[in-house]
Amino acid sequence: MDSQIAEAIMKTVAIIGAGGKMGARAAEKLTSAGRWRLLLCESDPRKAAGLDLTPTPEAMRQADHVVMAVPDALIGRIARELVPLMKDGGTLIMLDAAAAYIGELPSREGVTQMIAHPCHPPFFTVQPTPEAQSDYFGGVAQQDIVVALIEGEEEHFEEGIEVCKDMFGPVKRALRVTPEQFALLEPAMAEILVAAACCWMKEALEETVARGVPREAAEAFMAGHAQIALAIAFGAEKAPFSDAAKLAIEWGTRRYINPEWRRAFDREVLTEAIEFMLRPQAS
Structure with a gap:
């Protein structure tokens, strides 16, 4: 019963592109965090094998946060497909600033949009373990992340930052910039x-x-x-x-x-x- 109650109060995160490298990594990290209910979405049958998938329209109706773990070139097109399906109060999390910078993202009242990207572990930093010291991407070594609110509610943006901290963890700081600064x-x-x-x-x-x-x-x-x-x-x-x-x-x-x-x-x-x-x- 306790586990059912805990799951009921967890916020739901949908991962678009869950069968790709970034999507699989995000799913693993968010599962390990233990405070998010995950819905996995993957359109490529070759990458979907073995995944417990949720149909994308259903995932959009349920998700509090939608992580776009897709190639940069597809972000605009996929966002235009997903945003109309998202529930009011949902947050779309882009992992790259390019599509936002050139105006490829659709705007919708009631949906918060944000960008988050890891800084990667910095040079000239001593990490606590040999495994962390040899981690150049992040996920084992501590790193900062950069975040930007494109549009929407501060409250939902702040919760989206928590999703991103777990997704890219261990995270030392979440550093806020504007979408335009992100592209710089x-x-x-x-x-x-x-x-x-x-x-x-x-x-x-x-x-x-x-x-x-x-x-x-x-x-x-x-x-x-x-x-x-x-x-x-x-x-x-x-x-x-x-x-x-x-x-x-x-x-x-x-x-x-x-x-x-x-x-x-x-x-x-x-x-x-x-x-x-x-x-x-x-x-």
Whole structure:
């Protein structure tokens, strides 16, 4: 009887795309939290095997929170299908800001919409266990999350944050931004600039190997110098770059970094980038 009462007062979370990697991970984490009733929805028969599925229309009628664990390119289309089916007072949780930034989400009175995304475990942080220390994505290691309210009720947004804390846990902080600021963080900063720079670092390593440097030496040199450069640049190491390194950085920046890189944060440019990300075949 106690378990039946507990289940009756639990809020219900529907996971759209429950058979995918993110959906399965969300279901596992929310189940472990023990304070949410889960409804699993999956349209791909290949991913649905073994899942206890709820038909999507029925899940929308019951769910207090709907987690969109679907590819970024499908968020707009699926949201337009789901929002009219959601119950009044429901909350739609997007895991990416792109669709919201370019206006692909439908608006409906009585439905709260929000975005949540993990920051991932930060560098230069000592985690409590070896398993957590080697966790780069999060889920074992502690991390922060970023959240934004697109529209709707603060009360429902706050409860949605609790869903996201459990889904991405262990979570240290939930940091609130606006939907527009969210897109500046990702894709502008984190993907268009930072991830591209990291891939450029890997290409630089491969070029040194192609020019005859032994791979073992190149990888060791890159690993150590990347770490100390990040530590100095972000203030984890208080010693500065050497005078020669400062000149090399200045010369390399002038010669090889596009001086217009800050335009990645401009609305027109960022909209163009998101359109390409969501519809590459049209570009």
